Amino acid sequence: MVKKYKTNEIAQIIGVHPNTVRMYEDIKFISRPNRRENGHREFTELHISQMQFARLALHGELLQNGLRKKAIQIIKLCGECKFKEAICETYQYKTMLEHESKNAKEAIQAVANILGNHTIDYSKTYKRQEMADLLEVTIDTLRNWELNGLMTVARKSNGYRIYNEEDLQRLKIIRTLRCANYSLSSILRLMNRLSEDTEAEMEVIINTPAEDEDIISACDRLLTSLERTNQDADEMLLLLSNLTNKPPL
Structure with a gap:
């Protein structure tokens, strides 16, 4: 049976405010969750992985010269479950970091x-x-x-x-x-x-x-x-690889 999570529960797991979870849904950082009959959102392990990915991608403190724009593009690809495309863009992201x-x-x-x-x-x-x-x-x-x-x-x-x-x-x-x-x-x-x-x-x-x-x-x-952000990018690739090979239910 697929485990379901409420908004407050997923917020607690990730360590953010519930409004942040809703905002990530609105800006398409995570997939749109199903809703119960009462209208409450139902999240899954997929959303937890997408939230973790977004937090990791935004961890960098500099992200100038198009770096932040690229990071957001990758997050949205992950939110759309386009994991292979996100992997390709993350490699480009690493190239940009090395150039900087x-x-x-x-x-x-x-x-x-x-x-x-x-x-x-x-x-x-x-x-x-x-x-x-x-x-x-x-x-x-x-x-x-x-x-x-x-x-x-x-x-x-x-x-x-x-x-x-x-x-x-x-x-x-x-x-x-x-x-x-x-x-x-x-x-x-x-x-x-x-x-x-x-x-x-x-x-x-x-x-x-x-x-x-x-x-x-x-x-x-x-x-x-830049070095720390490059290490984050390596972790992003690992998360995307796991999602590609074994997407959460």
């Missing part, structure tokens, strides 16, 4: 290059569209960062902006801090601090207390969060 990790590591290296006074090839320049393509952001995003004082970009005699290698290093840092959910004002403060400390040793900058925190620790925090 690569970006964060590049930002840390960019800080090292700036603080270490590494020789920069100023002969290499980029147009705005070329820079946007390199960073995988839109031209509007670059314009917004400049308008908020995060960057000062040189211009040619004809008024067109021209970017150099140092600009690329700094923009990699800005991009990663945005992914780490830093506000534009916080990034401005961190970037100003970086500009002030280019003559200092990196170890001194990293270990010097600041009003908030330094860029290296911000990027490290992002890397840790």
